[in-house]
Amino acid sequence: MKALVSIKRVIDYNVKVRVKSDGTGVETANVKMSMNPFDEIAVEEAMRLKEAGVVTEVLVVSCGVAACQETLRTALAIGADRAILVESDVALQPLAVAKLLKAVCQKENPQLVILGKQAIDDDSNQTGQMLAALLNWPQATFASKVQVADGKAQVTREVDGGLETVSLKLPAIITTDLRLNEPRYVTLPNIMKAKKKPLENLKPDALGVDVAPRVSILRVVDPPKRKAGVKVPDAKALVEKLRNEAKVI
Amino acid sequence: MTILVIAEHDHGTLKVATRNTVAAAKQIGSEIHVLVAGNNCGAAAKAAAQIEGVAKVLHSDAPQLGEFLAENVSALVVSIAKRYSHILAPATSNGKDVTPRIAALLDAQQISEIIAVESPDTFVRPIYAGNALATVQSKDAIKVITVRITGFDAVAASGGSAVLETLVAPPDSGLSAFISREVSKSERPELTAAKIVVSGGRGMGSGENFKILEPLADKLNAAMGASRAAVDAGFVPNDWQVGQTGKIVAPDLYVAVGISGAIQHLAGMKDSRVIVAINKDEEAPIFSVADYGIVGDLFKVVPQLVEELKK
Numbered sequence: 001m002k003a004l005v006s007i008k009r010v011i012d013y014n015v016k017v018r019v020k021s022d023g024t025g026v027e028t029a030n031v032k033m034s035m036n037p038f039d040e041i042a043v044e045e046a047m048r049l050k051e052a053g054v055v056t057e058v059l060v061v062s063c064g065v066a067a068c069q070e071t072l073r074t075a076l077a078i079g080a081d082r083a084i085l086v087e088s089d090v091a092l093q094p095l096a097v098a099k100l101l102k103a104v105c106q107k108e109n110p111q112l113v114i115l116g117k118q119a120i121d122d123d124s125n126q127t128g129q130m131l132a133a134l135l136n137w138p139q140a141t142f143a144s145k146v147q148v149a150d151g152k153a154q155v156t157r158e159v160d161g162g163l164e165t166v167s168l169k170l171p172a173i174i175t176t177d178l179r180l181n182e183p184r185y186v187t188l189p190n191i192m193k194a195k196k197k198p199l200e201n202l203k204p205d206a207l208g209v210d211v212a213p214r215v216s217i218l219r220v221v222d223p224p225k226r227k228a229g230v231k232v233p234d235a236k237a238l239v240e241k242l243r244n245e246a247k248v249i
Numbered sequence: 250m251t252i253l254v255i256a257e258h259d260h261g262t263l264k265v266a267t268r269n270t271v272a273a274a275k276q277i278g279s280e281i282h283v284l285v286a287g288n289n290c291g292a293a294a295k296a297a298a299q300i301e302g303v304a305k306v307l308h309s310d311a312p313q314l315g316e317f318l319a320e321n322v323s324a325l326v327v328s329i330a331k332r333y334s335h336i337l338a339p340a341t342s343n344g345k346d347v348t349p350r351i352a353a354l355l356d357a358q359q360i361s362e363i364i365a366v367e368s369p370d371t372f373v374r375p376i377y378a379g380n381a382l383a384t385v386q387s388k389d390a391i392k393v394i395t396v397r398i399t400g401f402d403a404v405a406a407s408g409g410s411a412v413l414e415t416l417v418a419p420p421d422s423g424l425s426a427f428i429s430r431e432v433s434k435s436e437r438p439e440l441t442a443a444k445i446v447v448s449g450g451r452g453m454g455s456g457e458n459f460k461i462l463e464p465l466a467d468k469l470n471a472a473m474g475a476s477r478a479a480v481d482a483g484f485v486p487n488d489w490q491v492g493q494t495g496k497i498v499a500p501d502l503y504v505a506v507g508i509s510g511a512i513q514h515l516a517g518m519k520d521s522r523v524i525v526a527i528n529k530d531e532e533a534p535i536f537s538v539a540d541y542g543i544v545g546d547l548f549k550v551v552p553q554l555v556e557e558l559k560k
Contacts, residue, residue: 011377013513016380016512017377017380017381019380019381026376026377026380026381038494093358094349094358094359095352095353095356095357095358095359098353117494118494120377120378120493121376121377122376123361123362123375123376123377123378123493124359124361125345125349125361126349126352126359126361127349128349129319129346129347129348129349129350129353130349130350130352130353130359131353132319132350133323133349133350133351133352133353133354134353136424137424138320138422138424138425139319139320139346139350139425140425141319141342141345141346142342142345142346144487154428157342158342158487158488159342159343159430159488160341160342160343160441160488160496161430161432161433161488162430162431162432162433162486162487162488163430163431163487164316164427164429164430164431165427165428165429165430166316166318166425166426166427166428167425167426167428168424168425169423169424169425172424172425177487177494178477178480178481178494179480179481179487213358214357214358214387214388214389215358215360215385215386215387215388215389216385216386216388217383217384217385218371218384218385218386219383219384220376220381220382220383220384221381221382221384222380222381222382223375223379223380223381223382226519226524226537226538228536228537228538228539229524229539229540229541229542230540230541230542231531231536231541231542231543231544232541232542232543233543234543234545234550234553235543235550235553235554235556235557236553236557238525238541238543238554238557239554239557239558239560241541242502242523242525242541246502246522246523246540246541248445248501248502248522248523249445249469249502249558
C-alpha cells in the first residue's frame with residue numbers, strides 16, 4: 001500500500017522569530033527554514049511502516065513556494081521514494097492545502113495519509129482533519145502509536161485526559177503527536193541518493209483548486225512582554241512574597 | 250446572528266471550558282445556543298441550560314456520539330450549521346479534533362485558538378508559539394472558530410434558563426470505532442482549570458523524583474504539570490505536558506520547578522498571573538518570565554517551601 005506524507009517548510013524551531021516592524025508578519029528573510037518537526041515524525045512513521053513491510057511506497061508532498069523542494073529533498077533523504085511539490089506563491093491556508101492534498105490523493109490513491117498535527121508557524125492544527133473531511137475518510141489525530149493490519153489502522157491518540165485508542169477503516173488520515181517516534185538522522189550517502197529521486201512539480205490550477213486566502217491577516221504584533229521579576233533568597237522569603245505581595249496563596 | 254457553542258462534557262458533567270467558550274460567544278453576539286452531543290448526556294445538557302446567557306440547548310443523545318468520534322460529531326453539527334453565523338468550540342483535544350472537520354465540510358477556513366474578539370468577523374490569535382499575535386478577519390459565511398479557554402473568563406454556571414431542544418443524530422459513519430481509553434486518574438484539580446499549577450521539568454531527573462512535588466501540590470491544592478522534556482523522558486504521562494503543543498494554562502500561580510523555560514514551554518504558561526521559578530541555573534530563561542525566582546537545588550528548596558507553607 002502507498003502512504004502519502006504531507007510536509008511543510010517552516011521557520012526552524014530553534015530560531016527566535018521576530019515580528020516585522022510594519023506589522024505585516026514575521027521576519028523570514030535570511031532565516032533558517034526546516035521541515036515542520038511534527039511532519040518529520042510523520043515521514044519517520046511512514047518509513048517505519050515501510051520497513052515493517054506494511055507500506056510499499058512513501059510519497060511526500062509539500063504545498064508552497066519553490067524552496068519547499070529543499071524540504072522535500074530532506075524527506076527523500078530520510079527515505080521517502082518520491083516527492084510532489086504543489087507550487088504556489090500564495091500564502092496557503094489550511095483549507096487550501098487540504099484541497100490540494102485531496103486532489104493529489106485522488107490521483108495517487110494512497111491508503112494512508114500521515115501529517116503532522118500542527119505546523120509550528122501558524123499553529124493551526126487543521127489540515128489533517130480538513131483533508132479527512134473532504135475525502136470522507138476517518139481520522140485519528142495526535143497519534144502516539146500506529147498499527148496497520150487487515151485493512152485497518154489502530155491508533156492510540158494523546159487526548160486531554162490521557163490516551164485513547166481508535167480503529168480506522170483504510171484509507172485513513174493520521175496526524176502525529178510528539179511521542180509517536182524519534183526521527184532518524186539523515187546521513188550523507190542518503191542525501192546524495194535523494195538528489196536522484198523523482199520530484200514532480202504541480203500547480204494548483206492544474207489540480208483545479210482555488211487557493212485564494214479566506215482569512216485576511218490585518219496585523220501581526222509582539223505579544224505583551226512580561227517583566228522579569230525578582231530573585232528571592234529562600235523558601236521563607238518566597239512564601240512571604242506570595243502571601244503578602246502577590247496574594248495568590 | 251446566532252452562535253453555536255459545542256459543549257465539552259463527560260456526559261455527567263459539563264466542563265468549565267464550555268463556559269469559557271460561551272464567554273467568547275457573548276463578545277460576538279447575543280443569541281447563543283449550546284450543543285450537547287453524547288450518549289446519556291442529559292445531565293450535561295441540563296447543566297448547559299443553566300449557563301448565564303444561553304438561549305437554547307440542543308441535546309443530541311445517541312450511542313454513536315458516546316465517544317465524540319469526529320466523523321459522527323461533525324456530521325451532526327453540519328446538519329444544523331446553516332442556522333448559525335458562528336460555530337465555536339473550546340480548543341480542547343476534542344475541539345481541536347472535530348472543529349476543522351466541521352469547517353472543511355462547510356468550506357470555511359477555521360480560525361484556531363482565538364484569545365480575543367475584535368468584532369464579529371475579526372479575532373486575535375497567537376502564532377509562532379505565542380511569539381506573535383495575529384489579528385485576522387474571516388470572509389466566510391459561517392465562521393468556524395476554536396477558543397483558547399485561558400483567553401476568556403468563564404461565564405456563570407447558573408442564572409440562565411435556556412430552552413432544551415432534542416436533536417436527532419445522523420447514523421454512525423462506520424468509518425471509525427472506539428477501542429479503549431486509558432484515563433490518568435487523579436484526585437487533583439484539572440490542569441487547565443486549576444488556580445495553582447506545580448510543574449516539573451528535566452531537572453527533576455526521574456519520574457520517581459516527581460514525588461517530592463506532591464506535598465507541595467497537596468499543600469497548594471494545585472494541579473501537576475510538566476515540561477515537554479520531562480514528558481519525553483518518560484517521567485510523567487503525556488497529558489501533563491504544558492506548552493505550545495500540550496496544554497495551555499493560565500492559573501493564578503504557576504510554580505516551575507527544574508524547568509529551564511524553552512520557548513515552547515513558555516508558550517503554554519506565560520499568561521499565568523504569577524510565575525515562580527526554582528532552578529539551579531541562574532541563567533535559565535524561565536527567570537526572564539518569573540515574578541519570583543529562587544536559584545538553588547530544587548531537592549532542598551521544595552521541601553523547605555512545603556515547611557514554610559505549613560507555618
